[in-house]
Amino acid sequence: MPAPDEHKTVQARILAYAEAIGWTFVSREEAEQRRGFDPDAPPTDRAKNRSLFFDDLLDTKLREFNPRYAEAEGALLGQFRHLHTDIYGNREFVEHLRNRGKFFDHEEKRERDLILIDYADPARNVYEVTEEWAFHNGHYGTREDVVFLINGIPVLVIECKNANKDEAIALGVDQIRRYHRETPELFVSQQLFTATDAIGFSYGVSWNTVRRNIFNWKILEPQMPQMGADEDNPKNNLRKSATSAVKEIPGRLEQKVRTFCSIPNILSLLKDYIVFSEKDEELNKYILRQHQTGAVEATVGRALDPGRTRGLVWHTQGSGKTFTMIKAAERLFRAPGADKPTVLLMIDRNELEDQMLKNLAALGLGNLEHAGSIARLNQLLRDDYRGIIVTMIHKFRDMPADLNTRSNIYVLIDEAHRTTGGDLGNFLMAGLPNATFLGFTGTPVDKTVYGKGTFKTFGCEDDQGYLHKYSIADSIEDGTTLPLYYQLASNEMLVPHETLDKEFLSLAEAEGVADIEELNKILERAVNLKNFLKGKERIRQVAQFVAAHYRGNVEPLGYKAFLVGVDREACAHYKHALDQFLPPEYSEVVYTGSNNDSRLLKEFHLDPKRERQIRKNFGKLDQMPKILIVTEKLLTGFDAPVLYAMYLDKPMRDHTLLQAIARVNRPFENEAQEMVKPHGFVLDFVGIFDKLEKALAFDSDEINAIVKDLKLLKLLFKNKMESRAPDYLGLIERNFNDKDVDTLIEHFRDPERRKAFFKEYKEIEMLYEIISPDAFLRPFIADYGTLSAIYQIVRKAYTRTVMVDREFQAKTSHLVQQQVGSYGVGGLGEMLAIDGNTIELIKNKSGGDGTKVINLIKSIEKLAQENSDDPCLIAMAERARAVQESFEQRQTSTAEALAELLREVEGNEARKKEQAEKSFDGLTYFVYRSLLDAKIENAEVVSRKIRHAFSEFPNWKRSEKEFRDLRKKATFAIFAETDDLERVTALVDELFTLLEKADRI
Template sequence: MPAPGEHKTVQNRILQYAAEVGWSFVPRTEAEARRGFSFDSSIIAERAARASIYFNDVLYRKVKEFNPKYPEGEGALVGRLRRLQANIFGNREALDFLRNTGTFFCADENRELDLILIDYENIDRNVFEVTEEFYFHNGTFGNREDVVFLVNGIPVLMAECKNAIKDEAIAIGVDQIRRYHGETPELFVPQMVFTATEAIGFSYGATWNMVRRNIFNWKHEETGRLESKVKTFCDRRRVLGLLRHFIIFAEKDEDLNKYILRQHQTAAVERIICRCLDRGRTRGLVWHTQGSGKTFTMIKATEMLFKAPESEKPTILLMIDRNELEDQMLKNLAALGLGNVEHADSIRKLVGLLRADYRGIIVTTIQKFREMPERVNGRSNIYVLIDEAHRTTGGDLGNFLMAGLPEATYIGFTGTPIDKTAYGRGTFKTFGVDDPEGYLHKYSIRESIEDGTTLPLFYNLAPNEMLASPELMEKEFWSLVETEGVADIEELNKILDRAVNLKNFLKGDERVDWIARYVAEHYLQKVEPLGYKAFLVAVDRPACAKYKAALDKYLPPEYSEVVFTGNHNDSMELKNHHIDAQAEKQIRKDFARFGKLPKILIVTEKLLTGYDAPILYAMYLDKPMRDHTLLQAIARVNRPYENEAEEMVKPHGFVLDFVGIFDKLEKALAFDSDEVNAIVKDLKLLKVLFRSNMDEKAPRYLGLIREGFNDKDIDGLIEYFRDKERRKEFFREYKEIEMLYEIISPDAFLRPFLENYTTLSAIYDVVRKAYTRQVYVDRAFQKKTNELVQQHVGTGPIQAVADLVEINGDTIDLIKKKLGGDGTKVINLIKSIEKTAEENSDDPFLIAMAERARAVQESYEDRQTSTRDALKSLFSEIEMNEKRKKQQAEKGFDGLTFFVYRTLLDAGVSGAEEASGKIRAAFLDHPNWQKSEGELRELRKKVTFAIIPGEDDIDRVVQIVETLFSLLTKAYAIR
């Protein structure tokens, strides 16, 4: 039966489907010719290093068509593009060219003219081409992209194809693209987007942003359906829209970052534009959950609306909910190249701009509308985009805003719409009146979690003696009407200021000390071992100071920092925690980084909205909150986080509740029950899941241990897990159980499971060591599991799987005499050969032998080779190697020289011994031949001249050199 393959099942189909939606297929040979490959050399890398990554012919033709006065010759523009930096900054410049913001000097008009590279209005005037096996070599490294899409000769999109039956195929493809960025960054100067697919999934992202949380799945109705995914994602109009609008460069922490808007963002932007240009409807609500990219959606809608001819020179107000975000918004707008931007940082300036009928973008806050005159501007093409729109329902600010701009269109953005509030009409009634469902576009928490945009949240209640008094909570918080739908923390603080008895209870010295000790123990036992960080949320600023003093008794002082806004009239106790803006900025940056101090931030208001630190895992909550304020605060811990270097993947966010909010979850979060269930779940569910896994999944693996985990059991494990699918399933199930154990531990609940869990971990260790090529002992387990295995297994009866032996003349007899079944001997022998090759990495014979041993393992695991035949093949390899070593010793050659000597001898070259000596000297003269194209050329030349005296036929010499370097390249590439 035929099997699926990378080229047949994926690559060819992409090319076919792309052609069916208007992309012209260009065969590889034709593409290379058009890229300027020189075919007069036998060295592929040398040809590729001189090749362009552009289709020069069509690029020049379209440039002349779109720019009749363009004066340069055919290679000039390609030269400009090739001189761009091979990094994210060069990529940003390339996007400017693609967006037609580049220029050229026109002598006839004595001025700069726009350089048009793509006709976005008439897409059929453009040339859309797709090719495959797109090879490029920069003189040091060479890489080949599977599929590349070009618009007017410029490569803008690449696809990495993988075999559907390969484990973690898309992840491997993404890793390859990441490697391409490092080795051949020149490819990614013009390429803006990448995809990776194995015909089932279809992931995409922006080039120069390979962080896994910024790589997304192209959503379609069904799993699979490669045809539909390719045809929708690669739709020509959609690709042009992506290039023109939906890629953003923005600075974060002084670093340039690149982002691509996701499907829910692009859909929202398009609906916002339509609503703003529809004079019959003047309201709209964009309900996108916390952490789903509302800011970029808002920015991009602003840009497109401002540039739309139908807007007729509009005024667009960007209403930010906090002063500290205004500067970031201004930076992001500047990054888009928008010049008509004003910062209305005072009421007077805002009123002046509106009265003067300013046409452009105004960045301001809702607070600047306080006491705004009525009908300050009655124009209809004023568009007001309001971040965190629920805040406009607080007090009279919304009334001043809408009375001042009565004919404007209002688009609200929120992650937590409020339908019931003591302060105003509610988000739906204010912004959703023009839509039957109450919103213009929705991206729910449930969708966000399914997409991996955000993580689920788990909570746990602190011990009863630490919880806030239920009576005080009811009397001074829950029963107050004004707490319902409270829109921001400032309003919440005003309510809590009146809750004198409740605040005094929360700040009691004895209670603060108890909680500080509990938090310290919890962090050290459950959070720090996972590598993550935490917030401690106190009821007010004095409580923050108290918690800092208490926490310092149980943790090193440098573990925690207090971050709040200081006032001139603060007490000395509070002034001790005042920090300047620069110090706070550094604390924010360090907290967000793995391995940096501080590990815990003590906060009450600041950082509870807007601050994004994905490494934040735990929130210790000791401040009464509800509705929007609660959801926005706990959303700080729901950001995905991955750290490949430390093999960390954040499973969810966690909240430890010291107030009792989550005991009354339906009262605390007045939202749709389905939404609430998607937001937070009791940590007890993790214990249920752990028990379920240990009861249902673990027994079939534990049942493989029948002899007290002796050598017979190890033989049984090696035989049972020869099947790759079994191993894959076991590794997945074990890692799920391990993560649950790490999160729950330490806990008395785990005591009945410890023996079985330890045995299961030992089974994983055995199988991993047997079948994983690279063994990272220090990262085999999470930290707590590693300690458990060391304690209980390290001194136990389990024998090493990889019982390594030296590869020499005694190896075969030694292996035969060892205890254990033949399967174990196969694994031990393969591992021993691999280790010997690693320790002798300058010996190509051993390197090649290790590769052949791995081929034996592959065949053995696929059950194409019996255990007996596998052993026989490996023994044969060792015997051949011993013969080779004797011959090599007799000649007095090292490994490389003898390898060359045997190759020349097998090829029938006379004078092979003398030539081998010269060739060895040439290799010593050129140690960087694998990395430097120049050294490789010189080395090949010297090798050729060393062989010529013993061979008359020059064509045979060329063939022998090709063979020799092919063997050596393959051997050394295996390392």
């Protein structure tokens, strides 16, 4: 039966599907000719310094779209070549792709917009797709699988992988990352990338290859019509389509190519849905995801619908709501149908205001105003300002009625559940009676008075109460946010239930509490509750508990934490207490100070610069502080993915509770340390989670999607240890002696079997880390230790195929060391010196042949690592790896693999003997033998010349010039003995390829 392969199963199919939707296929040969490749140049030089565009086509379309453009041919390409090969150059190129570049019209003596792509009439553009797009910058070479071009400009690259390859998508993304490092020139113009193996289809933008910003492309699946629905009612059909489900479905490569690579979608992404944003003085690039683009389209559609003036967008916390609002505002402002509108962006927090203004400015919008006061807002509206106005919700207080009666005023309101409180909604809607009001909320719309008001105000024109929805469950399924686990502290630390219920949870005025200020007012009257929470001895006990828990459970994972006190005074006391159990630099207090504060509170006042630095450092793994002590500030809007744990010692409810705990559900990954954050964690010292139904008045399905009791994890751990672990534990029959090690090596030769075990073990390991320390684990410790030791042995035996994951967590690592030590097995086996005695030692050594094979391979690799300038040993290690691969795939028996490796050792001994007789070092001998095998005359003289050339250029690995000079000398030394250029090039390529592999051993 035929097997799948990368080109047949994926690459060729993508090209065929792309042709079917309007892209013209250009063969590799034609593409290279149009890029100026020299077909007579050596293969290694052919891709060097060639054009990254189809120059002729780009110049033709440039002059067609810009009749007054009179610069010389190639002038624009010259500009592009001078752009920085980084995210800044890429941002500048995006401006050109959006037709915001400029050229000087000499006839009219003025600047004009430079049109590169016709978005208004897409049929005027030329859409092409090609394969094997090669480029060499003199240092590194790259060959991209599939590249899409518009008017001769590469805009999208697809990296294809074989459908039967393990971790195929991850490997594809890794290649995209390597292309960024080695040939960044490609990503000045290329804006989008995807990686696919015909099963998965992941996409992202260039210059942002972090895992949390790479997404799965999903297929839009219409929902089944409800029973009794009026199929013939167009209005009914419209509403059904608006709530279509977007699903991640494995496979369906054709549908995914046809939808993602469709010309309208690519044009839309290039024109509208790639954004740049500065955070902590660092430029970032993002692509809006499907739920975001869907919300933008729905928002613009509703705003331009003359028959409707309300809409509610409910996108869960952490799903990119701010960018969705910004893009909706920009689209509305630029929409011809809006007829020079006024767009109000209303936000509810000061820190968001600055960020919003920066992000809007980055879009290149000229008509942008900041209404920093009530008077300024009223003036702008009274003067009929046309453009985007950023303002705070409370600036609408006391607004005069009928201040502006235009209908093309669009009000986009962040955290819309707050705006119906008090009289703000009344002032807003009376002042702008004909405006369209579009509410955005990040928390589920609840059953309280405020929740009903939100639906009534914004959701009255949609059957289900919302224009567009992206729920908590959707977000977790996509990986946009993480699930959140909670655990209750010990009973003596929890607030007594009757006190919590009487003074906080059951208060009538707490019904529908909408913001943290109102919450604090309720807490001010909760006399017994606050006294209990701020008891001196209790604060000391909680601080001690937090310090121990952080040191034992959070710090070993590498993450950070919040400690939430009931008020500012509690935060100050917690800082003093925590400093008794942790180094002072571990924690910082962040709250808003006042001139009338007590001496205690003033002790922790921060100037703005210092606070900014603390917030910035907290977001970095390697910087202090590790714990922030807060009460109000940073509980909404603060985004630090390294935040994993929240120690909650403040009563909260409704939106404030959900927004606070959402701080810990942001995804995080760190490639260097192989960290992937699995979820968020809340340790509750109050007892709020014990009364979750009262604390959160939302639909239970929504809450269950994000908040899970730690008891569920214990049950999951118990089930895995009782149902899955015994299959692996049963492999150990002799108290973990060397025979058991042999059994493990033989059992896990099959890569699929290893992969399944590694996945199962890593899930069990993570559960153990989360739950620990806990008496619940006591009955499982011995078996878990054995399982961990099995993982360690198998991992050491088959290092090259271990899935990318972080090394053992601290507690597990310690347990494994104890467990393996107690069995008397110190690991897989000792390394052997590869010399004349090796064969005898191997034969006499106890243990199975499988263990001998693995140990011998590792010994050969170690020898090659220690002698990385000896091509003979590097080549030997490569052959040993091939033996290992054949052995693991059961193409070679254990005896055959061992015999092959022993022959390698014998051959190496013979090689060393001949090498010593000729007084050659490893490099000289390797060249000598290669020349003899290729029947090149005077091999000994030539090899000495090449060795001398290496001495002349000791920095050839770091210096491109030395590398070129060295390669030239080596080539000419061999070329002097033969006129067969192809054979000479092959010999030189083999030598340098092998030496480059030394760095990867």
